[in-house]
Amino acid sequence: MGDLFINFFSNPVPMEAYLGVSLIMFFAGVYGFLSRKSLLMILVSIELMLNAADINFVVFNRYLYPGQMEGFFFTLFAIAIAACETAVAIAIIINIYRNLTSVEVGELDEMKE
Amino acid sequence: MNFLSLFVLIPALMMMGLFVSKNRKQIQFVMATGAILLVIMSAAVTYMYLTERAAGNLATMLFTADTVWYAPFNIHYSVGIDGISVAMLLLSSIIVFTGVFASWKIDPLPKEFFLWYSLLSIGVYGFFISVDLFTMFMYYEIALIPMYLLIGVWGSGKKEYGAMKLTLMLMGGSALLLVGILGIYYQSGATSMNILEICKTNIPIQAQYYLFPLTFMGFGVLGAMFPFHTWSPDGHASAPTAVSMLHAGVLMKLGGYGCFRVAIYLMPQAAHELSWIFLILTGISVVYGAFSAIVQTDLKYINAYSSVSHCGLVLFAILMLNQTAMTGAVMQMLSHGLMTALFFALIGMIYGRTHTRLITEMGGLMKIIPFFGVSYVIAGLASLGLPSLSGFVAEMTIFVGSFQETDTFHRVLTIVACTSIVITAVYILRVVGKILYGAVQDKHHEHLDPATWYERLSVVTLIVAIFAVGSAPFWISSMISDSVMPVITQLAK
C-alpha cells in the first residue's frame, strides 16, 4: 500500500487512475439508473455514464495515441449529442408531467394523451 | 392462366363486388351470382373433363397449366384436375352455393361475413385445382385463416374458444405439413414442387419413413383423425351455419384429399410400411366417433362426432391402398360433404327458430316445421346409409374395397369399421326420435316460422345432390376410380 502511494505521487498520474475514476462514475450511474424511479434521476444517471465514457475516450486518446485526435472529437460530439438528448428528454419529461402530473417510470404505462 | 384459375378468380371478383356493394340487396346479388357462376363452372368443368377423357386423353392431370412464380425457390403456380378434383370441385360449388343461401340473412355485418366466406372458398377451390405442393399449401393456409374470424365473430356459444381451438389445431397440423412438404421437395431432388414431377422421382425410403407420418398427420388433423379430432366438436358447435357447412362439407375433405394426393401418392413405400399405424387410428376414429355421438345432447356435437366417424372412414379407406377402397373414400368425401352440410344447414335453421340445440329441450318438431323434419330425416337416412342416398354407395364401396385385403388384420379392422353402420343408426334414430317425434317439449315451439324460400332452396339443392349421387353412382364412381389408378400404379412400384 505504501508503495502504491509513493509510486503515485512520484510518477505522473497513471492511466488506470483515470480509468478507475471513470469506472466509479459509470457504475454510480448504473446504480442510479437501476434504482431510481424519477425520470429526472434516470437522466442524471445517464449523464453520469456518458461523462464516464467521455473521460475514457479522452484518456485513451491521450495515453495510447497521443498524436491523434479521435478520442477528443468523439468526446466533443458525445457532449453535443448528450446536450441534445437532455434537451429533448427534458422536453418530454415536462410534457409528461403536464399530462400526468408525475414523472415516475412505474406510472407511465399508458401511452395516451 | 388457364380457365381453372377462374375458380379462384370468381370468388376474388365476388370479394371485389362485395367491397363496392352498399346494401344487403347488392351483397345478396353479388353472392348469389357468384355462387351460381361457380356451380355452372364446375358443371362445365365436369362436362369438359368427361369429354376429354372420352376422347382418350389418358394424362394423369388434365387442363394443366404452369407459371413460374418465384424462380430461385422453384415455386410454381400450377393447376390441373383429375376425376377426384372434379368431384371435389362439384362438391365445393354445391356447398358454397347452398351456404350462401343458408346465410342469406346473416346478421350482423353481412358484407364482412361474405368477404371472409369468399376468401375461404378461394382457399378451398385453389386447393383442389392445384398440382403443386407449394400452391396447395398456400391455398390450404388461405382456407384456414378466415375460419378464425368467421367463427369468432359470427359464431355462437363459446365461439372465441372454439375458433381459437380450431384454428390452432389446424395450424399445428399445417406446421407438420410444411415440414413434410419441404422434406418431400428436398429429398426427392425434383426441380419443382409439382406433384406430377415429384412422383417420378424416388424419395429415399428412410426419408419416407418420417415424411409420410408428418404429411399424413398434417392432413389427418384436418380430416379429424383420432386423436386430433377434438377441434371438430368445439369448432363446429360454435361456427355459424354456413361456415359449419363449408368446413365440415369441404374443408375436412381437404384432409382426405391431401392424404391421398400427397402422402400416399408421393410416398408409396412408406404408405405400405406404415399404413397399419394409421389404419388403427382411423379405425378407432370410425367407431369412437360413432360411440361418442350416441351420448351427446347438442345437435351440432352429434353431427361433429358423426363427422369424425365418417371422415375416419375416408382416411381408413384411403389407407387400404386399393382401387376400390380409394374410390369409396372419395365417394365418401363427396357423400359426407353433402349430407353433413345438409345436417348443419338444418341444425342452423332449426336453431334459428327454437333457440336451442339441445335435443332434450326439443320434441315433436315434425308437426310444427314439417319441411325441416322431413329433410332432417332424409339427412339422417343418408347418414346411416340408406340405399339410393349417397351414403350407401360410398360405404359399400369402401367395405367391399377394404375386404379385398386378405390378411386377418385388415379383415378384423374392416369388420370393426362395418359396425359403425349400426352405431350410426343408433344415434341418428335417437336424435330423430327425440327432436322430431313425440310431444312438443317447449310451448314456445308450438308456433315456429315455416321455412323461407332461400332455406328451402338451400336444403332442396343438397337433398337433390344426395339423391343424385346415391341413385346414379355409376358415372361418378367410374370417373373417380379411373383417377385413382395413377396412385395404384404408383403403389405397385
Place this chain on the structure above:
Amino acid sequence: MAQQIIFFILAAMIAVFSVLAVTSKRIIRSATYLLFVLLGTAGLYLLLGYHYLFAVQIAVYAGGVMVLFIFAILLTNRPGENVKTERKDRRIAAGITSLAGLAFCGHIIYWNVNKMYTLVVPAEQKIQDIGLTLMGTDKYQYLLPFEFISVLLLACIVGAIMIARKR
C-alpha cells in the same frame, strides 16, 4: 507533484459526488452533486491537456444542461418532496450488480492496463488544429460528423419545441 494532488482531489470529488448524486433523496441535491461531478470531469480534461474540451464541458454541461435540469426539476417537483426509489430488493440487486461490475472492470484495469501505455507529456492542443480537423474532409477529419451533429441539433431543437409546446 501538484498535478498528482490536483488529480487526487478531482478524483475524490468525482467519486464521492457521483455516488452521492445517485443516492441522494432530494432531486435538487442530486442535480447539484451532478454539477460537481461535471465540473470535476472538466478538471480532468484540463489535467489531460484538453483545454478546449474543458471549455466545452463547462459551457455545455455545467452551463446549458445543468440549467435545463434545474428548470425541469423546479417545474416538475414539489419542493421538499423526496424522490421515490425502486423497491428495496431491486435497489439491492442494482447495487450488487454495480459493485460486481465495478469489481470486475477494476480487476481488469488494475491487472492489465498498466502494461500497455507509455505516458507522453501532455501538451496543449492548438485551437487551430481543432478547427481544421473539424472542418476538413480528409482522413481523420470530421466535417461529415460535424454536419450530422448540427442537423441533429436542429432536429432536437424542433423536436423539443414540438414536444413541449402547449396544445
Place this chain on the structure above:
Amino acid sequence: MQYTLLIVLLPLISFIVLGLMDSKWKPQVAGIIGATVLGIITLLSYITAFEYFSFHKINGVYEKLIPMHVEWIRFTQYLHIDLGILLDPISVMMLVVITTVSLMVNIYSLSYMHGEKGFQRYYAFLSLFTFSMLGLVVATNIFQMYLFWELVGVSSYLLIGFYYTKPSAVAASKKAFIVTRFADLGFLVGILFLSFYTKTFDFGVLTSGNASVFASTTGVSFMGLSVMSWAMGLIFIGGAGKSAMFPLHIWLPDAMEGPTPVSALIHAATMVVAGVYLVARLFPVYEVYAPDVLHGIAYVGAFTSLFAAVIACVQTDIKRVLAFSTISQIGFMMVALGVSGYGSHEGLGYMASMFHLFTHAMFKALLFLGAGSVIHAVHSNEMNHMGGLRKYMPITNWTFLIACLAIAGIPPFSGFFSKDEILSACYEFSPYMGGVMTFIAGLTAFYMFRLYFNIFWGKEHKHAHTPHESPFAMAFPLVFLACVTVVAGFIPFGHFVTSDLANYDIHLDYTVAGISVGVAILSIALATIMYRKESEVPKKLATTFAGLHKAASSRFYVDEVYIFITKKIIFNLISTPIAWFDRHIIDATMDGFGGVTQWTSSRIKSFQSGQVQQYAYVFLLGTLFIAALVYFIH
C-alpha cells in the same frame, strides 16, 4: 317379359308423387291412387305368373329369366351391383303374394285409416314399402337384395313410427330398425365374405351348381371356421333379423305399434318372410357348401318356433299374440328349409317352406286384418275388452275362424297342406324334430283358438258404443283372403316351386297328416273347454305354473336383456365413458398443450414489462456475464 319392370317401378312413381304432393291432395285422392297402382301391378304380376308358369318351362324345368338388368355401380373387375329383375318360381310366387296382400291392405286401409292425419303420407309409405319389397324379391344379385333389404327396413321403420307423436311407436320403430340393422351388419359382412371368394354377387352364378365358383373357398378359414360357414352363417343372421328369429325377434312384437294394416302387410305376410326368402334364394349354396349352417338354421327355427308359441299362449294383446304366432310360423318355414335337401324328393322341405310361406301370408294377413277390424270396432287391443263379438261382426267372425282353422292345420284349409308337408319333411330329417314340430303345431292350434274364443265368444264386455261390422272396404279383403285361404291348399304347389325347379307331385303322408290333425283337434278341444265359456281353468293353470306363466308373459325377459345391453352396456359402459374420455382426456390433452403454452408465456411475459430499467438491468447482467466469460476463458 319387359313389363315386369313396371311392377317394380309403378309403386316407386306412386311413392314419389304421393310423397311430393303430401297434403296438397285430398286424402281420398291419395288413397285411390295408391290402391289403383297396386291394382295395376297385382294384375301385372298375375299375368307374369301365368305367363311364366305356362310358357317358360324347358324340359320340365323352369328357366331363370332376367328380363332386364343394368349395371348400377362397379366395385372391382368382378364385383358390381346390378339392378335387374330375376324371374324364377320363387320370385314369381313372391310377386303374387306381395301384390295380393298389398292390394288387400291398400283397399282395407282406405276405410281403416279414414280420417287419420297423414293419410297421404301413409299411402306414400305403403307404396315405398311395396316398391322395396318387390325390388327385393326380384333381385338378380345378393347386393341388390341387400340394397332393397335396407329400403324395406326403412319403410318398415317409417310405417311402425307412423303415429310419431306416440312415444311407444317411436321407440318401437327405433328398436325395429336398430335390431334389424344389427342383423344387416351380419348380412353385409357375410356378403363381403361370400363375394370376395366367389368373385360374384350374382345369384345365377352362385346357385348354378358350378363348383369352380367356389374353388377358392376350399380350405380357407377365418379365425377357425371355414370361410363358407362364416359367410353363409352371417348372411343367415341378416335373414334372422328380418324374419325375427330368436334372439333377434324382439322387435317384431313391438312393431305392432304401427297401424294394423301395416302389421298385416309387413309384419305378417311380406317383410318378415324376407329372411326365409333369402335362405331359399341361396339354398343351393347352403345345401352344398354350408350344410352345418343349414342344420343350425333348422335348430334356430325350431327353437324360435317353440319359444314364440309358448309366449303366444299367454299374451293378452291380440296383436301381440298374432305377432308371436307369426314368429312361430316363420320358425316353421326356417325349419323346413333347414331340414331340406336338394332334389325332387329330398327337396320336400324347401317346397313345403315356400308353400307355407304362401299360405301363411294369406291367412296371417287375414288374421291381422280381422284383428284390425275387431280393434276398429272396440278401440282396444286387449283381449279382456272383447268377448262375444260374434253377434256384432259376423263376417269378421267367420273369416277369422277360417284363418284360425287354417293356421291350426285343419283340412281342407290351406294351412293343413303346407304344414303337413313341413312335418313330413321334419320326420324325414329326424323323428325328434318331427315330434317337436308336431307339438308346436298343437300349441299353435291352442293359442289361436284361445284368441278366437276370447274375442268372439266368452263373456261379453261392456262397450262404450255397440260394436258394428266393418264397412265394405274392410270386409271385402277379409272375404277375399278367406276364399284364398280355403282354396289355396289345393294348388299343386310342387308343380310350381321346387328346389331343383322340376316338377314334384305332392303326396300326403297319411300317418303324419293323421297325427297332426289329431293333435290339432285335441288342442282346439282343449281351447274350447278353457276359453269358450268363462272358466276357472286358465287361472288355475296360471297359478300352478306361476313361474312359467310369468316368464312367458314377460316374453322370457329377452326384452330386458336387450334393454340391459343397449342402456347399460352400450350407453353407460361404452358410449358414456368414451365421451368422457374424449372430453376429459383427449380434449383435455389438446387444451393442455394450449394451457402449457399460455402458462409459459405468462411466465415469460413478465420479462417484457416495458420497464427500461429492468431491461437495462438484464442487459447489464448479460454483458457482465459475457465479458467475464470471455475474460476468464482467455
